[in-house]
Amino acid sequence: MGSYRVCVCFTRKFKSDALSPPGDVKDLFNKYSESGGQMTVRNLHRFLVEVQGQTDATEKDAEHVLEVLRQRRHMSVFQRHSLNLDGFFHFLFSDDLNPVIDSKVHHDMTAPLSHYFIYTGHNSYLTGNQLSSDCSDAPIIKALNRGVRVIELDIWPNSAKDDVLVLHGRTLTSPVEFIKCIRSIKEHAFVASQYPVIITLEDHLTRDLQAKAAETITKTFGELLYYPKSEVLEEFPSPESLKGRIIISTKPPKEYLETKTTELQGDGDKEKLKTPDEEPWGDDIPDYGPDVPNERESADPAGPIEEDSGDDEGISQVNPDKDVAPEYKRLITIRAGKPKGVSLKDSIRVDGKQVKRVSLSEPQLQKVARSHPTHVVRFTHNNFLRIYPKGTRIDSSNYNPLLAWTHGAQMVAFNMQGYGRQLWLVHGFFRANGGCGYVKKPDFLLPNGSENDDQHIFDPKAPRPVKTTLKVKIYMGDGWNQEFKKTHFDTYSPPDFYTRVGIAGVPADTIMKRTRAIEDDWFPCWNEEFVFPLTVPELAVLRVEVHEYDMSEKDDFGGQTCVPVAELKSGIRTIPLCNKKGEKYKSVRLLVRIDFY
Structure with missing residues (x-):
C-alpha cells in the first residue's frame, strides 16, 4: 500500500x-x-x-x-x-540491454531487389502539404537519417536560369534547386543504412535539361552511382551487391508523351476531403476489404492505368525518342511506367524477361487487388510495384499500407513529413531487419517455380487458418514523470494512463484492445494479458499506444510504437515509446511479456 x-x-x-x-x-x-x-x-x-x-x-x-x-x-x-x-x-526494464527486437541486419540480403519491401518516401522534398508548402532538402535529409531508402524528386525546368528545379508542379509550392537535393542525398544517403538508395524521378524536362540533369547526377555521385551496362535488365541486383550505391528509377522519357492534363484528378477527386488528425494523435488504421468504391469506371473491371506520378504530373515537355538525351537515358536502372489507356491488369502483366516498375495510386491498387489479386502477386515476384497516395491527400495524409504489402508491393510510398497512425505503422514495419530499410518478403510472396499456376500463387483474399497465436501481457509503464516533468498532463493530479494494444495486419488479424485506466499514477501497473490469433503473422505489426484518460476533454497522448510481429523476441521485454512524430522518447517505456503458441 x-x-x-x-x-x-x-x-x-x-x-x-x-x-x-x-x-x-x-x-x-x-x-x-x-x-x-x-x-x-x-x-x-x-x-x-x-x-x-x-x-x-x-x-x-x-x-x-x-x-x-x-x-x-x-x-x-x-x-x-x-x-x-x-x-x-x-x-x-532497460531497452538497450533487453530489447524487444534485434538491432542487427539478419535477413538474407543477396536476393534481387524485387524480393524486398523497401522504405519509400513520396514527394520527399515537401515540408508540409501538397499544394502550398516549401520544397527543401531538409525533409530529404530527415528521411534518409531515419532509414528511408527511396527518395522521390519531381524535376522541372527553371526557364529563368536554364536550370533544373525540384517542386510539386502546377501548385504553389516554392522550389528548391535540384543540385542542392542531389548533394544532400549524397551526404546523408548512408548515415542510417549502407544499403542502396533509390531516387525516383518524375521528369518534366526538355532534352537539353535532361542532359544537364544527367551531368549533375554523374558528377555529384561519381562512383556511388550504379547503372547497368545493358538496357535490358533480366534480374535486379541484390541489396548486398549494391551497398553504398545510388540507383535512378524513372520512366523511359518517351513514355511521358501521353500524360494527364488535369490536376489532382483520378484519385478519388469526388471524395470528401478530411484531415489526418481527427484525433490529437492521428486517425486509426483503416481496414481494407472487398467493398471499395469503384472510382473512374471503365470497360476494364480493374480500371485504366494512370501515369506514374505522385499525384499531379501535368503535361510533359519531353520530345520523341530522337530528342531524348542518351546520357540521361542510360542512367535509368529501374525503368518504370506504361502509356495511358492500358488496363490495370495489362499494365502489371509479366512481359518477357525485361524487369520493370509500375506505379499505381491507392484506389487503383484497391481495384486491381479486388479483381486480380494473384495477378498482382505474380507481377511482384520479379518486378517492382510502387503504390502512391491518391491526389486528394493534399494535406499529406497517408493510407493503410497493408493491402499493398499483402500483394507484394515493394515501394509503398508515404508522405514522411506528417504523423498519424498510418505513418507510425510504416515506421514500425521498417524497424525490422535492423532498421536497414530493406525487409525480405516472406516466402509466400516470392517466386516458387510455379509462376503460371494460380493455385500456387499466394491469394491475399483467401481465408486462412490461424498460424500462430501471440500473447502479450502489459505489466507496467515508466518515464512520463521524467519526460514531461509533470506538466504535460493535468496540472493538479498524476495522469490516469491506459494502454491500447493490438494488431495491424490482414483483415482477419487486425484488432485493437485496451487496458483499464490506472488512476493517479505516474508508474501505472496494469498486469493485463491479451491474446491475438494470427493467420499471416509474417505481415502483422504489433501496435501499442498509451493515453491519459480525460473525462472532460479528449484523452491526452502518452506515447506509441509499432513493432513487426515476426521480429518480436519472446520473454519479458522492454518496449520504448515514441512521440507523435515517431521520435523515441528518452525514458518512456513499457514492460511486457511476449509469448508465441
Whole structure:
C-alpha cells in the first residue's frame, strides 16, 4: 500500500509509490536465484535461455549485462558476479540491454531487389502539404537519417536560369534547386543504412535539361552511382551487391508523351476531403476489404492505368525518342511506367524477361487487388510495384499500407513529413531487419517455380487458418514523470494512463484492445494479458499506444510504437515509446511479456 498526500485544491488522493517489480518478475527472480537472494551469472544465463528464448546466449552475454550495470554504478549489483532483485528488474526494464527486437541486419540480403519491401518516401522534398508548402532538402535529409531508402524528386525546368528545379508542379509550392537535393542525398544517403538508395524521378524536362540533369547526377555521385551496362535488365541486383550505391528509377522519357492534363484528378477527386488528425494523435488504421468504391469506371473491371506520378504530373515537355538525351537515358536502372489507356491488369502483366516498375495510386491498387489479386502477386515476384497516395491527400495524409504489402508491393510510398497512425505503422514495419530499410518478403510472396499456376500463387483474399497465436501481457509503464516533468498532463493530479494494444495486419488479424485506466499514477501497473490469433503473422505489426484518460476533454497522448510481429523476441521485454512524430522518447517505456503458441 503506497503512501498518499492530499492536494489543497482537491480531495482526490495521489499515490506516490516508487517503481517496483511486478509479481511475475519477483517469481522469476526467486526461481532463478540462489537461496541468498542473489542471481549469479550462471543463473542469469539459464534465465536468458529458458525464459527469454535466447538459445544462443552464453555466460559471456550474462556477464556483459552485469558489467554494463556496474558501469552505470547501479547499486543493486552488490557482488562482482551476481544481481539482487532490483538489479534484475533494472536489467529487464532497460531497452538497450533487453530489447524487444534485434538491432542487427539478419535477413538474407543477396536476393534481387524485387524480393524486398523497401522504405519509400513520396514527394520527399515537401515540408508540409501538397499544394502550398516549401520544397527543401531538409525533409530529404530527415528521411534518409531515419532509414528511408527511396527518395522521390519531381524535376522541372527553371526557364529563368536554364536550370533544373525540384517542386510539386502546377501548385504553389516554392522550389528548391535540384543540385542542392542531389548533394544532400549524397551526404546523408548512408548515415542510417549502407544499403542502396533509390531516387525516383518524375521528369518534366526538355532534352537539353535532361542532359544537364544527367551531368549533375554523374558528377555529384561519381562512383556511388550504379547503372547497368545493358538496357535490358533480366534480374535486379541484390541489396548486398549494391551497398553504398545510388540507383535512378524513372520512366523511359518517351513514355511521358501521353500524360494527364488535369490536376489532382483520378484519385478519388469526388471524395470528401478530411484531415489526418481527427484525433490529437492521428486517425486509426483503416481496414481494407472487398467493398471499395469503384472510382473512374471503365470497360476494364480493374480500371485504366494512370501515369506514374505522385499525384499531379501535368503535361510533359519531353520530345520523341530522337530528342531524348542518351546520357540521361542510360542512367535509368529501374525503368518504370506504361502509356495511358492500358488496363490495370495489362499494365502489371509479366512481359518477357525485361524487369520493370509500375506505379499505381491507392484506389487503383484497391481495384486491381479486388479483381486480380494473384495477378498482382505474380507481377511482384520479379518486378517492382510502387503504390502512391491518391491526389486528394493534399494535406499529406497517408493510407493503410497493408493491402499493398499483402500483394507484394515493394515501394509503398508515404508522405514522411506528417504523423498519424498510418505513418507510425510504416515506421514500425521498417524497424525490422535492423532498421536497414530493406525487409525480405516472406516466402509466400516470392517466386516458387510455379509462376503460371494460380493455385500456387499466394491469394491475399483467401481465408486462412490461424498460424500462430501471440500473447502479450502489459505489466507496467515508466518515464512520463521524467519526460514531461509533470506538466504535460493535468496540472493538479498524476495522469490516469491506459494502454491500447493490438494488431495491424490482414483483415482477419487486425484488432485493437485496451487496458483499464490506472488512476493517479505516474508508474501505472496494469498486469493485463491479451491474446491475438494470427493467420499471416509474417505481415502483422504489433501496435501499442498509451493515453491519459480525460473525462472532460479528449484523452491526452502518452506515447506509441509499432513493432513487426515476426521480429518480436519472446520473454519479458522492454518496449520504448515514441512521440507523435515517431521520435523515441528518452525514458518512456513499457514492460511486457511476449509469448508465441
